[in-house]
Amino acid sequence: MKIAFAASRAAVAQTARAALIGRYDDVPLEEADVIVALGGDGFMLQTLHDTQHLDAPVYGMNRGTIGFLMNIYGESDLVERLQAAEREVINPLSMTATHVDGSTSRALALNEVALLRAGPQAAKLQITVDGRLRMQELVCDGALVATPAGSTAYNYSAHGPILPIGSDVLALTAMAAFRPRRWRGALLPKKARVRFDVLEPEKRPVMADADGNSHRDVVSVEIVSDPEIEHAILFDPGHGLEERLISEQFT
Template identity: 70%
Template sequence: MPRVKNIAFLASTTPEAQSARERLVARYGQAPVESAAIIVALGGDGFMLETLHGTMHVDAPVYGMNRGTVGFLMNTYRETGLTGRLAEAEEARINPLRMVATRQSGEIVEALAINEVSLLRAGPQASRLSISVDGRVRMEELVCDGALVCTPAGSTAYNYSAHGPILPIGSEVLALTAMAAFRPRRWRGALLPKVAKVRFDVLDPGKRPMMAEADGQSVRDVVSVEVASEPSVCHRLLFDPGHGLEERLLREQFT
């Protein structure tokens, strides 16, 4: 396959990532992000999410190399042979979630989330939520520390640590997972079709305040949060052959 040119290198603020960027730019050059054929992100998973959000307007896939900690969305870091790796890389396409959060003041905040949209208690007492799916109330009251809706790509992140299921890429489902559910006892959530529209209503926002987060973007004092897949936005990630998201999700379940 032809060797890839016009690479834009982006790096997190850590010294390790910045140093790697300097060496890679010296070796392969640096293209402007707007005209790049491929964007290479150097950092951890948090920086990968930041890069995907920040380059949505660019028609170029993103290839990550791990210069951070977890690196689930990243490839192994190696300086040599990069153009060949990029030419042979496998592409995964991901639709994010759209969050529409309404605050007690009436302000409406929208955000996109590649991993998950989560609601978390913002006070000392457990939260009380009502959950609706496609306009129908499915749970009148959930007493918990929080709840989240995640994509398959995000199912090994916060969702997994909250004992939610790992979702195969391409499964066309979303996971709704509770955090520390008190009532119903030990309720951990549900699997929903990708086209489902989920709504959380905070039942006692004055006494039991909640905040919402979409990939780290926080909204405090919410009274309701709507979550749905956003098919009009498609993120493109590149992985080394045999190490794509599908393989990583499978491997995660047997380790």
């Protein structure tokens, strides 16, 4: 088994990479049967984005903080763990943002695409789903669309629902909604195309964020799941995303 090791800049991750290479050698990413990512969830997302053009699955080992997408770190039996690992496949969200100056930008997100107020006043957003206007005006600190894999991240912090892997739904969640005050968001089919239009963008500037990739001064954002792109993640048996999503709801 040819393994490529990638690590975050954190000293603990770099030390782990050196130790693992000493045991198992290392090959370039393009030659690997499997990629082992050492760091936290942020580095795991970065690795998945950076290697989406490769066929090799990614197996993460936690050298960060929470490590929801990571396995427990260990050096002695890595090959056996990789051979026994369970494979999960997730599709990213594709975001197209139009800016105040008329330009457009695009990004992919495995966790969520979030619209966030970028000034002192609350954002005013209009929400359209599959070409049909669903909410004329949402006054809030922001709103996001999350995948099942990302539903325990920012979405959960904003009191959004946890979505089981394979449920083929997306969560649309508001952050600190002022009007409608009690609106808790919506569950949408995975194939839904969501559009946010920013009302009063000059007075109430809004930024769009796709897995930490920020785009400022947006006037509209379209979000759709991209079934053509598949990210394969490996987990130790019994500790896959399905189990983690269930366990998270009982902690």
